[in-house]
């Protein structure tokens with residue numbers, strides 16, 4: 001039986017961090033056995049906000065592709081590609097723009113939110129408004145059924161469904177309405193306790209060295225009320241404990257929590273356990289990263305092959321779309 005299609009992308013606007021690993025990549029790896037999966041680097045999307053820093057973009061594309069593979073995506077099981085190398089996404093984006101009411105795009109909540117958040121950039125551009133439409137093209141050009149994403153992307157999936165429906169209604173039934181596969185995962189705080197994000201400068205990157213990881217965890221914020229070693233602490237107020245919930249065994253969690261509450265252990269003792277566990281997760285990733293960095297030809301070949309395969313599927317869809325819209 002033909003497997004259902006799954007598609008997801010990651011924007012190349014920075015380096016991959018532990019939040020991306022736990023929140024997206026590990027889930028993508030799980031899905032590759034059950035579904036026909038397409039995973040790509042959304043470098044055009046990165047341009048919608050990062051158009052003035054091409055060098056950041058370029059570095060990030062490489063970092064993402066390396067980390068896709070280093071985290072366990074297997075090119076024999078899934079299709080890995082670069083968005084800007086499949087020009088059909090741009091063609092579909094253009095054609096969909098003909099039938100997309102402006103109001104739909106203006107009403108997507110992330111539009112105003114992101115503009116607020118990134119006030120240092122001029123985001124009153126056509127491309128930025130069209131972000132969810134480009135995302136729609138990414139998804140429906142493969143006629144994907146499921147899109148694994150975090151909760152923040154739900155409004156984008158909603159508009160994708162609406163646009164697919166509108167196209168099917170005006171022309172003919174070509175596109176299935178994609179469904180979000182909501183990724184349930186524990187929150188991954190950064191070293192300062194806020195959400196892990198490159199823009200807060202609080203992230204632990206997959207490209208960090210063991211020393212850097214250790215240093216970042218050692219200097220992490222803990223329960224602010226626990227000042228002296230003899231003060232008792234509240235684990236739930238410490239971002240270190242939140243990371244334990246992601247990376248440590250249940251027994252270790254119970255042990256450090258108890259030690260914190262009774263001042264039986266110090267914060268450094270607690271952090272040492274976390275450091276060990278994070279290094280354990282990262283070590284195989286680092287080994288694979290090194291292998292790929294030493295052998296750039298191999299990476300290029302994997303991406304070229306994936307891109308070619310994706311392009312074939314996209315071209316088939318575009319034939320139907322052109323025909324339906326009266327283009328010959």
Ligand code: TRP
Pocket residue numbers: 007008009010011042045134135138139147148149153156
């Ligand atoms: N908007 C997504 C994000 O920021 C990235 C993305 C672009 C994407 N195109 C997509 C995700 C298509 C899923 C499907 O995370």
